Amino acid sequence: MKFLKVALVVTVILVNWVFAQPSWADKPNFTKNPDYIEVTKTIKKLQENTQGTVSEDVQSQIDELQFQKAAIESGMTWGQCRNQTGKTIAIYGPVPEESNSKYDNQLYFLANDQTTPDGWDCQGVYLPKDVKVASLDNTGAVAVKVMDGTQLSVKKNPDTSELELNQPSAKVINPDESKWFIPNVSQAFVDSRIPSTFATGEND
Structure with missing residues (x-):
């Protein structure tokens, strides 16, 4: 009888593990987020347009955009x-x-x-x-x-x-x-x- 109870508990745990959404599931794919795509493109464009020394204003823009990019990568999907x-x-x-x-x-x-x-x-x-x-x-x-x-x-x-x-x-x-x-x-x-x-x- 004791063996049957243990077997039942193990079965329930296995079924739950296979079919239930695990709490450690991956965060939403931020690479498909329109804001993420826009920020990434803007950073790339700014970096491509700078030749040699980067001006303080441009570097400030890049830093702010990279900060915004990191915020989106954290999984936050709202402003x-x-x-x-x-x-x-x-x-x-x-x-x-x-x-x-x-x-x-x-x-x-x-x-x-x-x-x-x-x-x-x-x-x-x-x-x-x-x-x-x-x-x-x-x-x-x-x-x-x-x-x-x-x-x-x-x-x-x-x-x-x-x-x-x-x-x-x-x-x-x-x-x-x-x-x-x-x-x-x-x-x-x-x-x-x-x-x-x-x-x-x-x-x-």
């Missing part, structure tokens, strides 16, 4: 946005499953002093046509991409009233080359929106 502007900001996030949108993402609204929750993929920040950003030469509405594994903070400079991003080399999305909805509206219009409610765990 995060933080609003410190004193106003509501518009951000880009996942398209709901029931949506028939032709765009790759959807606009949401993040209240002042709020951060998108862990696991919710903030893909970018929308900057209205009448908002000046210190690190960008924007003359109209633009969208800034948030790489996976990165937190993009947007805050207002109290002296200049300009917005500042914590990523000096932030990627600006070209509406002609992407499926991002980039409307030409004012900050006052964004302020009139009710902040969104974010469900956690959607992108874990």
Whole structure:
């Protein structure tokens, strides 16, 4: 009888080991991640375009991109946005499953002093046509991409009233080359929106 119990336990363990997903399973293949592909190509392009001595600015860009690449390699598949502007900001996030949108993402609204929750993929920040950003030469509405594994903070400079991003080399999305909805509206219009409610765990 004792032998049968032991045999049963061993059988259950073996079956579980063969059919169940092991806890040490490989992380998602980051080499297929669009952000990873883009970062890798940009690093290669910068390195190929430098002949001899690399300027300090270019080396700084390469270092930042390699840091972003390492963050994606860690298995992080979502970005995060933080609003410190004193106003509501518009951000880009996942398209709901029931949506028939032709765009790759959807606009949401993040209240002042709020951060998108862990696991919710903030893909970018929308900057209205009448908002000046210190690190960008924007003359109209633009969208800034948030790489996976990165937190993009947007805050207002109290002296200049300009917005500042914590990523000096932030990627600006070209509406002609992407499926991002980039409307030409004012900050006052964004302020009139009710902040969104974010469900956690959607992108874990």
